[in-house]
């Protein structure tokens with residue numbers, strides 16, 4: 001399934017013949033074991049081989065409306081099959097999640113501009129699973145699971161996305177009727193952005209300010225029916241629609257929603273955390289931020305999405321760079337594969353390393369999330385802020401890197417990279433959307449910085465710190481002296497830690513100085529640029545630290561040949577990182593010009609070693625051709641044939657003379673102006 005049967009381009013074959021490790025072993029690591037790879041391939045093939053999907057149709061040429069309708073049609077084909085497969089597998093919840101997780105990437109090939117049901121199968125279902133009491137679970141989960149109702153997560157409004165405390169939608173409780181009345185009191189209170197809301201779903205989790213007994217109790221989640229179950233017409237008092245064309249996500253059907261005196265029964269307020277008694281008495285949750293839980297889960301999931309987008313983009317860029325020839329390096333020699341230009345290696349190899357390190361981080365964060373959630377279920381919420389800060393920080397750093405890397409990959413494919421058929425445009429659009437949704441990245445970094453500043457104060461006062469920020473103690477312990485650089489992987493980690501701690505100190509000092517003339521909030525705002533830089537550096541510390549720990553474990557468990565590749569990848573990530581952050585490092589680390597030159601030389605040596613392994617690693621990401629969906633990145637490397645074949649499918653090429661010639665061009669040419 002994953003390899004097509006055409007003859008492989010000879011340059012690419014020659015590269016593959018030189019691979020000196022077992023690609024399958026790498027694939028098994030990337031997907032969590034041979035069994036999981038088998039499962040992934042089976043699920044992929046199960047869906048993608050279905051002729052009813054009509055994947056031959058290039059939806060990018062369709063109109064906005066036709067794109068949406070085709071996306072809905074294809075999704076229904078997929079979801080019907082999903083339920084069939086789920087039954088065949090045994091029908092457990094774990095089976096369902098297994099299929100969903102594999103389907104995430106397959107879905108990208110089926111609906112490249114987004115899935116009109118994604119919110120139902122993620123945020124809507126997860127919110128009901130995690131924020132309801134037992135009765136509510138019993139009422140809603142079967143209907144959600146069977147898709148008798150379809151839902152989304154409606155939080156963001158026209159006026160507020162970031163500062164959710166100031167959302168304006170109101171839900172006013174009347175104990176006499178035991179109902180809430182939902183209203184959108186202003187234009188800016190209209191819900192705006194929720195995925196699948198426009199014309200697809202009939203229910204939503206609505207985040208609204210709860211008013212009871214004359215008081216506002218902050219934002220709470222409500223499950224609200226929006227459309228009639230038979231006719232799909234908006235229910236009375238509901239003003240709903242699609243928000244229109246966007247930079248990407250064209251078929252996600254993001255919508256707007258206004259309420260005018262919409263009645264919602266008492267039982268529809270999600271009551272796992274906050275509670276409202278029938279008489280209208282409000283009972284606060286143990287931690288008000290528990291209502292932000294679904295966002296945390298999705299931020300954790302977004303790290304693996306970023307890793308996979310980078311993996312896909314680098315696969316395309318590298319395969320293309322191994323078959324494209326241009327510009328002789330020695331004037332009298334034949335034109336080399338463009339990968340021989342060292343600048344091309346510099347564009348692509350660090351990206352491949354990032355995909356691997358981000359995957360390590362995604363695994364780590366998923367385990368951490370599970371363990372902190374289990375603690376939470378026993379009533380221990382102590383580590384919630386740590387998870388919140390870490391997930392915000394890494395969501396921002398990984399999606400920023402993702403968007404940057406995908407764009408560099410596009411540039412590395414020259415002109416052909418600008419073609420839609422190269423397959424990089426949808427990846428880029430999804431990457432850049434991820435920089436904004438689930439928390440705008442600057443805002444996410446500022447949340448992480450809050451945690452850093454708190455930890456810094458804790459460290460100064462001799463308190464205790466969580467594992468991930470213990471490096472702040474080292475900085476304080478050095479008492480103003482700089483960290484001495486040593487050119488080992490741990491030396492690089494210590495240098496990045498020193499830079500992160502140093503920048504945290506600068507931000508902290510900025511706040512302390514400004515506090516003398518301003519409120520703490522104003523002082524914090526004035527230190528904002530330093531705070532975001534500190535949080536970003538902290539994100540890189542986490543990535544490198546987890547990368548080192550995880551890759552050391554991996555090396556102990558894989559063959560020596562693959563172990564060397566992992567070592568090479570880790571060093572590539574580390575050296576690329578320190579060279580990119582050298583300005584911050586110089587400020588806080590005793591590093592000489594010779595050290596920097598050595599690092600630059602080391603990078604060249606690392607490239608040389610990675611030159612032969614790179615194709616094995618990207619093949620090991622194991623994207624099948626339908627998933628890679630790229631004229632430049634297919635397994636066979638027949639890029640020129642692919643390009644001309646794709647061009648011939650342009651709707652304009654289906655006739656040799658377009659009617660505009662007779663309608664406009666010819667009369668214009670004959671008019672003598």
Ligand SMILES: CCCCCCCC/C=C\CCCCCCCCCCCCCC(=O)SCCNC(=O)CCNC(=O)[C@H](O)C(C)(C)COP(=O)(O)OP(=O)(O)OC[C@H]1O[C@@H](n2cnc3c(N)ncnc32)[C@H](O)[C@@H]1OP(=O)(O)O
Pocket residue numbers: 096097100101118120121122123125126144145146153155156161162163164165195289290292293295296298301384385388389436437438439440443447450451454
């Ligand atoms: C059919 C059934 C199927 C079921 C199967 C399910 C299986 C699923 C399998 C896989 C699913 C994965 C699928 C993944 C695909 C996902 C695709 C998604 C597509 C797109 C979705 C996009 C969705 C959205 O965008 S939704 C909207 C998101 N909105 C935001 O992110 C808003 C950002 N703003 C905020 O989060 C907050 O406003 C804030 C955190 C920035 C600030 O909040 P605040 O004002 O209330 O706080 P303060 O600034 O006053 O105080 C900060 C204080 O609070 C602490 N804090 C904040 N948040 C938390 C938290 N979450 N936990 C703990 N603590 C928190 C913080 O630490 C600060 O503490 P201090 O001590 O410093 O005060």
Ligand SMILES: Cc1cc2nc3c(=O)[nH]c(=O)nc-3n(C[C@H](O)[C@H](O)[C@H](O)COP(=O)(O)OP(=O)(O)OC[C@H]3O[C@@H](n4cnc5c(N)ncnc54)[C@H](O)[C@@H]3O)c2cc1C
Pocket residue numbers: 119153154155156159160161162163192193194195249254433436437438439440441442443446
């Ligand atoms: C593709 C996509 C899908 C989405 N899907 C959903 C969905 O399903 N459900 C849903 O509810 N929402 C959804 N959203 C909304 C999304 O979560 C918000 O757009 C996002 O949280 C950012 O909020 P905002 O639009 O209010 O930006 P703003 O907060 O207005 O940001 C504008 C600028 O102001 C800056 N800024 C704002 N506050 C601060 C601050 N405190 N400090 C410093 N700078 C600040 C930001 O950094 C940014 O540069 C989606 C958005 C997109 C793009």
